[in-house]
Amino acid sequence: MAAFLFRRLMQSALILLGVSFITFVLLYVLPADPVRQIAGRAATAQTVENIRQQLGLDQPFVVQYGRYLLALVQGDLGRSYLQKTEVVDLILSRLPATLLLMMAGISAELVLGLSMGIAAALMRGRLGDQVLMMMSFVTVSAPQFVVSLLMLYVFAVKLGWFPIGGYGTAAHLVLPALTLGILGSGWYSRMMRSSMIEVLRADYIRTARAKGLGRARVVLRHALPNAVLPIIAMIGIDIGIFMGGIVVVESVFGWPGIGQLAWQAIQRVDIPIIMGVTLVSALAIVIGNLLADLIAPFIDPRIRLR
């Protein structure tokens, strides 16, 4: 276990290093000069050169990347070029909002996805199954921006059940979390359905039914814990998809998370923020996968971490 953890942590560090390198290269070769963005349209050539020197952007790539890494290991993500604020502060101020939305969103996905998957598996081949699978197909392919706006319009503007965007109370959380839940539930319901169908065919299920246990008890106590196993691994992967998809939902609902921050930074070529958010997102994905691996043996004793 300890050896496994050590090896995985080393791997994670390498992955993060790789991510930092690739992102840095991509931003370096970008045909847009961050110094021009900072200097503004009225700047003289002299001003532009001054800023370039002060930011060290006149240095060769290796020096720039080396300096970035050196600061990074000290926990310094640099200062935003345009906001002039420490990137660490910008991310930390927004991270709680994103984590909260992520947890609520994944919970919503699971509740919706799993129950739809179970219901579809139990109704396999019948109309209910087809309707549910059709729905999962629609939600997976639906454009996030449109669904978010639709949810906002119907439940906040028309019905007035929830605030029109914003952050702060539990009521603010419901709509964005539900939107993420609906959009992501399709993956889970499809996976849950096939996993459940497989488990329902297993011998021990037939045994349980033969013992005379009720249908509900068989499904919930015997089938579900076994069918849900592959789903656990999927949550770890889902965090990655989530970090990408949360940008749109955060924008529409005015949710002050890091997705919003990243989107703005990309438009303004604010490299330190783009780097910082990319690294933090990569970290979240790495941690998510690691946790999924660590939890697996507790659910399925056949899995051993070596």
Add this chain to the structure above:
Amino acid sequence: MTKWLASTALVLTLALPAMAQDYTPDPNAKAGGSITVTYKDDVATLDPAIGYDWQNWSMIKSLFDGMMDYVPGTTELRPGLAESYDISPDGLVYTFKLRAGVKFHNGRAMTADDVKYSLDRVTNPETQSPGAGFFAAIAGFDAAGAGGLSGVEVVDPLTVRITLSRPDATFLHVMALNFASVVPKEAVDAAGADFGKMPVGTGAFKLADWTLGQRLVFEKNADYWRAGVPYLVQVVFEVGQEPVVALLRLQNGEVDVPGDGIPPAKFMEVMADPAQAARVVQGGQLHTGYITLNVTQAPFDKLEVRKAVNMAINKDRITQIINGRAVPATQPLPPTMPGYTEGYAGYAYDIDGAKALLAQAGLADGFETDLYVMNTDPNPRIAQAIQQDLAAIGVKANIQSLAQANVIEAGGAGNAPMIWSGGMAWIADFPDPSNFYGPILGCAGAGEGGWNWSKFCDAALDAKATAADSLSDPARAADRLALWSEVYTGVMEQAPWVPVFNEERYTMKSERMGGDDALYVDPVSIPVNYDYVYVK
């Protein structure tokens, strides 16, 4: 004081307090109330030496003051922290007499030392101010650094004398820019690089709270030196709000001014509803949208080709694409800008004439070129309209739709044969015709990385522009504007641009917002002038 009197005794007093043209307070205005303004993007910074986007520009204006200011809702200069000013006959020495009893938000009295410190700071390369270049006319600018500007002298605690190295008729406008705001040294030193998050000025409002990524709260400065204003007790800026959502919230009574304006997709719907349209204020804007034609590249090095392109563009149709939120343009200056040439027709839409000119240039069969455009709506749609117009005269334009920063880069490097300026178009820094020339049409901006994307450089026009800006005697303002009018018609004869349209501004407000309409389309405070609007 005596020193000041002695020096002023020698100079001709050219301009004195502009009391006559100052603002008449609204008799219906009520003090009190709080309004909510929304924005999609985070506020970048509130440091007046750094902030240079249309979102933080008006916010900084309400937190800080410079020596000069504008009459609310107009482009007329009026004294700000300066009570009066003198200009020497040669136009080189400006002596500003400061108001007594002005206090910073931290309670300390503002003095001439603060004025000098602020100008030294903004021009110091260490500050990385995007506005440093505006102060280039001040003596000692080229040597500016930790030592400060030699051209800015403190005469006494309430008098500052600024010496220029060359006459600059726009200098008073420059002193009204946010970059010339007066800041207290001790607050800047204490905050260091975070001054933009903890601003301290002399303005009508002070920053009470800033929750990163969520909201900023401006609170009324009870000690504000201008009597009677601001009316509002509080302005709350909520950031991270999509314009479409902001509009829904406004309709629901939760928002007073959507800072990003009416979303284009909703514009027709809003204007078709009389109740909503009544709450939209329309006004001019110091903006021109244009197509640059790179005069250093074939075939745009030929004047006939540039004229032909000017004649081929159907500006009325492009204006329709943006729901008529603009007026077709004939020249670089927008109609609300002093120096605009009334009655100048420019190049009329004439396909046959355009074809004839192309034939004259030996390109009767047309040619192929690239049209660069920023990739956000409505710009790609406008580019398609331009593409179709050009196809009608046999020119095949390939659209290169890129992110803003990439288009600016290509334009600066001189790689782009044609650029549609939408999303990056010039909006004046100050209401003076010179501001539309130097960086975007003059030789100064034509170098590598400059904003003159046509790379147009005409020495005779540059000389005329310099001559115009040397006429700093306010009595000759009319002569100066006439010269500028000649410069811009001269530019049009060479046709390095196709001026397409001048955007109009549409500010939407909630029903409870009060104040003159002009305050909601204030030329220098976008979206509104926070110091003078009120809640009914």
